[in-house]
Amino acid sequence: MAYELPKLPYAYDALEPHIDARTMEIHHTKHHQAYIDNVNKAIKGKADLEKKSVEDLISDLKSVPEDIRTVVRNNGGGHANHSFFWKMMGPNAGGRFGSGWAWLIKNKSGKLEIISTPNQDSPLMDGNTPILGVDVWEHAYYLKYQNRRPDYLKAWWNVVNWDAVAKNY
Incomplete structure (x- = not known):
């Protein structure tokens, strides 16, 4: 075939x-x-x-x-x-409106999940284990990236401490 x-x-x-x-x-x-x-x-x-x-x-x-x-x-x-x-893409797929956090977590059953939380909510509040987290509040990127959050997120991957992420898992 x-x-x-x-x-x-x-x-x-x-x-x-x-x-x-x-x-x-x-x-x-x-x-x-x-x-x-x-x-x-x-x-x-x-x-x-x-x-x-x-x-x-x-x-x-x-x-x-x-x-x-x-x-x-x-x-x-x-x-x-x-x-x-x-x-993995689609029109009007949307994202979280506003600010919060994006996470890679280990859920209560031990499986990996990608989640987002609003405000300053933590995965720990629901009994999950954070493995990797990124702050998407404007204060994390606004001085350099202004309203260009995607540019901040793209650049952020260059500074992820993968040793720390591995220890969290």
């Missing part, structure tokens, strides 16, 4: 003004399609690999011949990641 470009669950312009239609169209039809074309080319004629879903294929890279493993890893991974990525 040859992999195919999945249809988006929304129009290219549906994420405006946050992500423009031209970027969406090129990202989807050129970049994502290139991953698909390359992984299809790599596994062509290898029936045992062609019959697998891309998720099964990249979950078992040891079964992929070494001479194509890197191509499958990069391009199969690119196809799987992008197929997942498109579903």
